[in-house]
Amino acid sequence: MYIVIVGGGSVGYYLCQALLKEGHEVLVLDRDSAKCERFGDEMGSVCISGDGCEVSTLSDAGVGRADVFIATTNEDEDNLVSCQVAKHKFKVPRTIARVNNPKNEEIFKKLGIDCTIGVTNLILKHIEEELPAHPLTHLLMMVEEGAELVEVRLEKNSRAINKAVKDIKVPKDSILGLLIRNGEKPKVLTTDVVLKINDRIIALTSMENEADLRKALVG
Amino acid sequence: MNVIIMGCGRVGAQLASILDGDGHKVTILDINGHSFRRLSSTFSGTALLGDGTDQETLKKAGIQDADAFVAVTEGDNRNVMAAQIAKYIFKAPKVICRIYDPLRKDVYESIGIETISPTTVFAQLLKERLLAI
Numbered sequence: 001m002y003i004v005i006v007g008g009g010s011v012g013y014y015l016c017q018a019l020l021k022e023g024h025e026v027l028v029l030d031r032d033s034a035k036c037e038r039f040g041d042e043m044g045s046v047c048i049s050g051d052g053c054e055v056s057t058l059s060d061a062g063v064g065r066a067d068v069f070i071a072t073t074n075e076d077e078d079n080l081v082s083c084q085v086a087k088h089k090f091k092v093p094r095t096i097a098r099v100n101n102p103k104n105e106e107i108f109k110k111l112g113i114d115c116t117i118g119v120t121n122l123i124l125k126h127i128e129e130e131l132p133a134h135p136l137t138h139l140l141m142m143v144e145e146g147a148e149l150v151e152v153r154l155e156k157n158s159r160a161i162n163k164a165v166k167d168i169k170v171p172k173d174s175i176l177g178l179l180i181r182n183g184e185k186p187k188v189l190t191t192d193v194v195l196k197i198n199d200r201i202i203a204l205t206s207m208e209n210e211a212d213l214r215k216a217l218v219g
Numbered sequence: 220m221n222v223i224i225m226g227c228g229r230v231g232a233q234l235a236s237i238l239d240g241d242g243h244k245v246t247i248l249d250i251n252g253h254s255f256r257r258l259s260s261t262f263s264g265t266a267l268l269g270d271g272t273d274q275e276t277l278k279k280a281g282i283q284d285a286d287a288f289v290a291v292t293e294g295d296n297r298n299v300m301a302a303q304i305a306k307y308i309f310k311a312p313k314v315i316c317r318i319y320d321p322l323r324k325d326v327y328e329s330i331g332i333e334t335i336s337p338t339t340v341f342a343q344l345l346k347e348r349l350l351a352i
Contacts (some may be wrong), residue, residue, distance in 0.1 A: 053296055055322035077272055077296040081323070089326045103274060111303050 006052030
């Protein structure tokens with residue numbers, strides 16, 4: 001595949017290295033010619049200097065035959081524009097944008113970017129996974145639907161302990177789906193189950209009701 | 220008319236002052252408070268510190284009730300991002316954005332964003348003046 005990457009920072013650099021290793025044809029664009037030299041020393045002539053939002057630069061880079069276009073700079077508006085130019089002017093079938101401000105992820109999707117990677121949310125998700133003390137972990141974000149799948153871990157002082165599911169007031173649009181208890185196989189939560197310490201609940205919730213759901217279960 | 224202007228540079232400030240003088244309701248945004256010094260001393264609209272590519276700032280500026288949104292910051296990309304948010308997310312009835320780069324302007328015109336490229340306009344003006352001699 002021919003892959004064009006805009007932005008020769010750390011993300012662009014290591015992405016280029018990895019994709020080359022997988023046997024793809026890769027070209028990196030960066031405004032800073034000094035950054036391009038760094039690529040040249042280690043990977044050959046894979047980086048050209050130029051503005052990845054400019055039609056003429058993209059034309060020189062042969063973006064018209066690119067299969068994938070990835071914008072990795074740390075400026076969201078630059079990533080949006082370069083992906084849109086690649087998509088509308090050069091008809092690149094798949095555009096991927098790094099999103100630095102989590103609020104922009106939804107906007108980018110609405111404005112036609114095929115795939116967005118929200119760096120801040122990704123890091124946050126990993127931190128949550130690594131910190132078992134955190135009572136609520138995001139498992140899956142469904143940005144377009146405004147919904148998310150979360151795991152809630154009940155602790156000693158959690159509000160839902162010793163309560164039956166039917167007695168817990170969960171917010172609208174939230175569903176308590178599965179129960180994971182003491183390493184047993186996950187079970188569908190029925191309304192008469194009484195919750196205990198260390199229970200893990202997989203729940204579906206709307207994004208705006210996440211805090212209320214946490215309050216209902218953990219307190 | 221209720222207008223939001225993003226970017227209080229020379230063009231933004233002058234447009235804001237003219238519209239305000241004509242009796243329109245004007246809200247002008249800039250990420251740098253120092254820029255508001257360019258507004259005329261009689262400006263009676265709202266000057267709001269904030270980034271027009273941020274939905275919350277746009278809401279605060281009253282985008283939901285605005286008749287028009289104009290993006291005239293120094294950055295083409297910032298302008299075009301804010302213009303798209305105003306047009307496609309908040310459905311502002313009239314959206315105009317400045318794009319210096321003529322080629323980028325063509326791309327955005329083709330996907331329905333109303334743009335003005337000062338580069339093209341000014342080159343055309345210069346040509347007309349030259350030929351009028």
